[in-house]
Amino acid sequence: MEILFDQALVAARRERAFRNAEPGASFLLDLVAHELAERLAVVERRFETAVELHGGTGIAARLANETGRIASIERVETSSVFAASGEPLTVAALDDLPLEPASASLVLSPLSLHLVNDTPGMLVRIRRALKPDGLFMAAIPGAGTLAELRDVLLATEIERTGGASPRVIPFADVRDVGALLQRAGFTLPVVDVENYTVRYDSIFPLMRDIRAMGMANPLVGRSRQPVSRGFFIRAAELYAERYADPDGRIRATFSIIYVSGWAPHESQQKPLKPGSAKMRLADALRVPRDEEPGSAS
Secondary structure (H helix, E strand, O other): OOOOEOHHHHHHHHHHHHHOOOOOOOHHHHHHHHHHHHHHHOOOOOEEEEEEEOOOOOHHHHHHHHOOOEEEEEEEEOOHHHOOOOOOEEEOOOOOOOOOOOOEEEEEEEOOHHHOOOHHHHHHHHHHHEEEEEEEEEEEEEOOOOHHHHHHHHHHHHHHHOOOOOOOOOOEOHHHHHHHHHHOOOEEEEEEEEEEEEEEOOHHHHHHHHHHOOOOOOEOOOOOOOOOHHHHHHHHHHHHHHHEOOOOOEEEEEEEEEEEEEOOOOOOOOOOOOOOOOOOHHHHHOOOHHHOOOOOO
């Protein structure tokens, strides 16, 4: 397994961001928490034991609870500092899943799976932690997220030094996420993408928001060389040249992959085996035999 993320650094930055919460900095987490709650609300089921995995502020757990679809919810976080007063909370690293097999009927993961070093393994462990016919729902930043920032930082570094180092973390493609769900053993998987565009006056408030989210570069292979203010001034110029609207404000894309999948259960619908159809396609479509595709004229 390749170690991409410095988990101690990820945890420290998330905890610092939570302690020093800036107004509006959690906008992305708030947005996906509302979206997950809306999707949960239309599921005609009641889930007795729900778990929120590394949801930061806990808003995903709170909104899920308000849907009336769950009896109780437990939160898992990297530190007890994330707990509200008197709230029970299980402490575990992002790469850890402290759940017994078949112990949860619902698992929610809002904006944390992209920071796990072994995503395929984590998905397998989540599926095993679900009771039969249990539901997994997640929001995962996907390919396209911060594409503009990645482009201008790369261009600036090449221009100034002739080389490049990773400054924006890699994000998964939606097709890869769907394939991982199937490989992990989830049934009835659903994967879709929502793109959100946020506008800023310049690159500097965008980068402040990223730090305030606890999302500054945690890659093990990140450059340790100090970066001058001149570097970011040039990056801001390139950002404005390439991604500014007519009013001068720049665009930043957040591409969120929404995921759901079920733990297998005998009651679930299963696809028919090839050749098991009881009716001809032409009969189903009520197409006269002499008008079937490929018939002689």
